[in-house]
Amino acid sequence: MNQFWSDFVKELKPYVPGEQPKEGEFVKLNSNESPYPPSPKAVAAMDKALAKGLELYPEAEATPVRETVAKYYGLTPDQVFVGNGSDESLAHLFNGLFRHNGKKILFPTITYSFYPVYAKLYSIPYTEVPLADDFSIDITPYLAASPDEVCGIIFANPNAPTSIALSLETIERLLKEQPNILVVVDEAYVDFGTQTAISLIQRYPNLMVIQTLSKSRSLAGIRVGFAFAQAELIQALTRVKNSFNSYPIDRVAQAGAIAAFEDEEYFNKTRHMIMASREYLIKEVRGLGFNVLPSAANFIFMSHPKLDATKIASELRERKLLVRHFKQVPIDQFLRVTIGTQENCENLVKALSEIVSKGII
Numbered sequence: 499m500n501q502f503w504s505d506f507v508k509e510l511k512p513y514v515p516g517e518q519p520k521e522g523e524f525v526k527l528n529s530n531e532s533p534y535p536p537s538p539k540a541v542a543a544m545d546k547a548l549a550k551g552l553e554l555y556p557e558a559e560a561t562p563v564r565e566t567v568a569k570y571y572g573l574t575p576d577q578v579f580v581g582n583g584s585d586e587s588l589a590h591l592f593n594g595l596f597r598h599n600g601k602k603i604l605f606p607t608i609t610y611s612f613y614p615v616y617a618k619l620y621s622i623p624y625t626e627v628p629l630a631d632d633f634s635i636d637i638t639p640y641l642a643a644s645p646d647e648v649c650g651i652i653f654a655n656p657n658a659p660t661s662i663a664l665s666l667e668t669i670e671r672l673l674k675e676q677p678n679i680l681v682v683v684d685e686a687y688v689d690f691g692t693q694t695a696i697s698l699i700q701r702y703p704n705l706m707v708i709q710t711l712s713k714s715r716s717l718a719g720i721r722v723g724f725a726f727a728q729a730e731l732i733q734a735l736t737r738v739k740n741s742f743n744s745y746p747i748d749r750v751a752q753a754g755a756i757a758a759f760e761d762e763e764y765f766n767k768t769r770h771m772i773m774a775s776r777e778y779l780i781k782e783v784r785g786l787g788f789n790v791l792p793s794a795a796n797f798i799f800m801s802h803p804k805l806d807a808t809k810i811a812s813e814l815r816e817r818k819l820l821v822r823h824f825k826q827v828p829i830d831q832f833l834r835v836t837i838g839t840q841e842n843c844e845n846l847v848k849a850l851s852e853i854v855s856k857g858i859i
């Protein structure tokens with residue numbers, strides 16, 4: 499620690515992302531990135547943006563991006579916020595919409611681990627709500643929350659790292675029964691098998707939906723994420739953003755984001771390949787005795803009744819396969835495995851089959 503550090507910095511507990519090893523060293527099944535490159539049209543658009551215009555600042559509000567995405571979802575551009583990754587949209591929403599004089603927010607005990615990091619960064623009190631026994635989100639405690647004490651609820655759908663999705667009907671019930679609490683649905687994995695809540699935005703002023711280009715559109719490297727909500731909620735994020743950094747996404751990222759959204763064919767092709775490999779992988783690893791939670795995401799969450807998760811992860815690592823292990827009760831015996839290419843999945847099955855037969859004898 500350095501004498502110039504403020505108390506604030508000393509007390510921060512930053513988020514720790516999945517390991518990013520040197521390229522080619524491991525098969526990365528640990529960060530839920532896409533195993534496929536971005537749309538060739540997005541790459542061409544970014545090349546074009548690189549070739550001309552970088553001496554100029556980008557569109558401050560990323561208006562062409564917001565117009566493209568609004569059209570795609572049947573929204574108006576003033577219902578769309580664009581940030582430097584959905585993490586930045588989340589940061590602005592915690593700062594701008596979850597800080598209400600000592601009121602707290604609720605989120606599941608097991609969910610995206612950036613939520614408690616932002617809550618601490620912005621001094622927002624929070625209560626973690628346990629999952630149901632089957633690891634799904636039980637909305638009963640959220641329905642019982644008092645708006646005098648609670649200003650917000652946030653969870654990922656499908657949830658991470660459990661991969662389990664909540665139905666649109668359940669989300670609507672929560673929105674309807676808690677009209678005075680802001681409900682934020684983080685849809686980082688929505689394109690892999692569940693319905694988006696965006697269709698509820700016109701009817702529910704207490705809903706905000708978060709999405710990203712990092713997973714289903716293979717663009718984790720350019721950092722583009724969105725918030726969708728009625729215009730006044732979006733204005734809150736814009737006010738925070740413009741008090742922080744008026745140009746969060748650059749010209750190259752804006753060009754890539756637009757082209758990626760317009761290339762629906764490539765998007766559908768790659769996400770369907772991932773979903774097909776997921777079904778293959780689930781079937782195979784269940785055959786090896788693993789317990790796999792029902793996944794609507796581009797990853798699976800699995801445990802083995804006889805083998806220790808730490809041991810499996812290190813055996814996989816020796817075979818150059820990286821997966822994610824959260825050493826947190828009650829998920830410390832689970833591994834989160836990103837769906838790679840079909841070939842990656844087949845190699846993973848081979849490795850797991852060796853590990854299981856070796857471990858059980």
Ligand SMILES: *Cc1c(COP(=O)(O)O)cnc(C)c1O
Nearest residue numbers: 583584585610654686710712723
């Ligand atoms: C990956 C992920 C994010 C972060 O997305 P970026 O747009 O890359 O910042 C947000 N929420 C959840 C649940 C995620 O899994």
